[in-house]
Amino acid sequence: MPETCLDRFQRLFNQMSSDRIGALETVYSPDVRFTDPFVSIEGLDAVTDYFTSAYTNVISCRFHFDDVIGADHAVCLPWTMTLQHRRIRRGAPVQVDGISHLQLADDLVIAHRDYFDAGQLLYEHLPVLGSAVRLIRKYAA
Helix, strand or coil: CCCCHHHHHHHHHHHCECCECCCHHHCEEEEEEEECCCCEEECHHHHHHHHHHHCCCEEEEEEEECCCEEECCEEEEEEEEEEEECCEHHHCCEEEEEEEEEEEECCEEEEEEEEECHHHHCHHHCHHHHHHHHHHHHHHC
16 A cells, blocks of 8 residues: 555654654645644745754654544544653653644645644643643633
């Protein structure tokens, strides 16, 4: 069975590290649009720069991908990320649930939008703000 863009996507994200971003051009089109809770950028060079910067202080980052939702040119790929980052929880593992909405053409990703709770990733783990975010979550529940 030939390898698909989604196979390459999943492998790429489980091989990324602070010293190896990987062959993004095997997954993304040159004019890809990428959006997550922190940025909205266009173009493979911008995506490469973003991931290079984002992974600078990463100790380890692994994704568990669930079953693909959708088919053909538009899919959603649910995931759980386990991240160890030098500046988040002193390097202790953090789990974040999310989903990637991918638009595909010619066996490449032309648009990638990640949906995840930025509080679960970052804000809950900041010294002062984390307490406030956890209190708000508890109050809202």
